[in-house]
Amino acid sequence: MSYVRTVEAALDRASRIAGEEATLVAELQAGSEGAFAYLLGVYQTPVFDLVSHIVENPSDAADVLQDVFVKVFRRIGQFQGDSSLKTWIYKIAIHEASNHRRSWLRRFRREPVSLDAETIGPPIAQSREDTPYQMLEKSERQALVRRALASLASPYRTVVVLREIEGMSYEEIAQVLGVAEGTVKSRLVRGRELLRRKLAGYGAPSGII
Amino acid sequence: MFESCLEIRRHFWDYLEGECDRSVFRSIRYHLDYCASCRMELERIETLKNDLDTLPARRVPPELALRLRVKLSRHLHQNLLDRFLVFVDNALKPLLLPASGGVLAAILCFALIMGSQIIPAASMTDDSGGSNQPPRVQMLAPITFPTGEEGIVVVTHIDAEGRVLSYRVLSGSYSPQVLRHLDRMMYFSHFQPAMMDGKPTDGQVVLSLRQITVRG
Ligand SMILES: [Zn+2]
Numbered sequence: 340m341s342y343v344r345t346v347e348a349a350l351d352r353a354s355r356i357a358g359e360e361a362t363l364v365a366e367l368q369a370g371s372e373g374a375f376a377y378l379l380g381v382y383q384t385p386v387f388d389l390v391s392h393i394v395e396n397p398s399d400a401a402d403v404l405q406d407v408f409v410k411v412f413r414r415i416g417q418f419q420g421d422s423s424l425k426t427w428i429y430k431i432a433i434h435e436a437s438n439h440r441r442s443w444l445r446r447f448r449r450e451p452v453s454l455d456a457e458t459i460g461p462p463i464a465q466s467r468e469d470t471p472y473q474m475l476e477k478s479e480r481q482a483l484v485r486r487a488l489a490s491l492a493s494p495y496r497t498v499v500v501l502r503e504i505e506g507m508s509y510e511e512i513a514q515v516l517g518v519a520e521g522t523v524k525s526r527l528v529r530g531r532e533l534l535r536r537k538l539a540g541y542g543a544p545s546g547i548i
Numbered sequence: 549m550f551e552s553c554l555e556i557r558r559h560f561w562d563y564l565e566g567e568c569d570r571s572v573f574r575s576i577r578y579h580l581d582y583c584a585s586c587r588m589e590l591e592r593i594e595t596l597k598n599d600l601d602t603l604p605a606r607r608v609p610p611e612l613a614l615r616l617r618v619k620l621s622r623h624l625h626q627n628l629l630d631r632f633l634v635f636v637d638n639a640l641k642p643l644l645l646p647a648s649g650g651v652l653a654a655i656l657c658f659a660l661i662m663g664s665q666i667i668p669a670a671s672m673t674d675d676s677g678g679s680n681q682p683p684r685v686q687m688l689a690p691i692t693f694p695t696g697e698e699g700i701v702v703v704t705h706i707d708a709e710g711r712v713l714s715y716r717v718l719s720g721s722y723s724p725q726v727l728r729h730l731d732r733m734m735y736f737s738h739f740q741p742a743m744m745d746g747k748p749t750d751g752q753v754v755l756s757l758r759q760i761t762v763r764g
Contacts, residue, residue, distance in 0.1 A: 376617070379617070387606055408619065499600075528561075535592075535593065538596065
């Protein structure tokens with residue numbers, strides 16, 4: 340299994356064990372460099388992936404990621420524990436990425452740029468039985484999915500990313516976006532439908548995409 | 549396709565997550581029994597869902613990870629740095645008094661300690677009392693140039709003899725002139741090489757350079 344999975348497992352553990360998180364937060368608020376380094380280790384990849392899906396130009400994700408963590412470092416003293424640390428960080432990330440996206444759109448109104456292949460990890464094998472051919476087929480399909488996702492209107496894309504990629508609950512998404520759960524659900528239904536429509540011949544059993 | 553197909557398909561995502569009502573669940577199951585086209589659609593949505601779920605994450609490039617660590621280090625030590633700058637300012641002012649209106653400029657250098665960037669993880673467990681050390685600055689060449697308020701952060705690669713093999717600017721505003729000064733500074737400064745198991749070895753050190761100017 341790849342590194343990404345390990346991080347996700349770490350995230351899940353972190354959110355389940357609230358006591359552990361409280362200890363981490365206390366250390367962060369006390370300015371422990373080790374705690375901040377741990378925080379970066381756990382969250383930098385998922386946050387980078389998240390903002391990459393939201394900014395219009397993926398090469399801007401690096402700048403946004405830095406802005407997000409500078410805010411996290413500065414504001415950790417104000418973190419009250421009303422939500423999980425993950426939700427709090429994602430909220431900052433979404434806010435920064437959306438702001439960046441808006442100012443980008445004001446400057447350059449054009450189509451989203453495709454992701455550069457080099458920072459995208461290898462496809463994750465579903466099971467040990469996946470053949471090299473199946474892996475290739477999957478990575479080709481996923482490239483289509485990525486493009487279709489990038490072409491969705493921002494509010495739909497964001498909920499689809501948070502739900503289908505980040506695996507967040509409706510409640511968490513509502514907290515991150517600052518909207519009602521009902522809004523999350525309706526955007527998700529619409530977002531999924533639009534995504535499926537953009538992938539017209541996708542996943543056809545004949546193998547023709 | 550049946551009239552109800554479109555309606556039924558709207559629930560497929562929730563169905564796959566086990567998130568739909570019992571009655572919806574039952575009508576989907578019933579519908580799938582006789583509608584081959586919806587069975588195929590369900591399979592496609594399952595594939596799409598799975599492709600999304602396993603979409604490989606974009607990895608943080610090592611350079612970006614290093615930038616984040618530098619930002620963190622800056623954030624954590626900013627107060628210390630500011631206090632130190634005030635201290636240096638106050639300490640140097642009396643020296644300038646005789647020649648009133650004099651200006652003294654110098655480059656202050658801080659080595660940012662980021663162990664994981666310098667010592668390979670495999671040797672981190674070795675705790676044999678400081679036999680593993682990152683490279684250190686012994687003497688910084690007395691060259692000054694404008695570094696801007698933020699300073700310039702460079703990653704310097706030092707060989708086992710303490711020479712600078714290469715360096716790259718990680719952050720800060722720099723011009724070709726500044727780079728020429730940096731070249732000279734790196735060439736004429738003295739470093740103590742990194743030590744591993746008591747032997748000198750190649751290593752990297754992150755330096756934060758900031759010009760201070762004191763007016764008398
Ligand atoms: Zn049907």
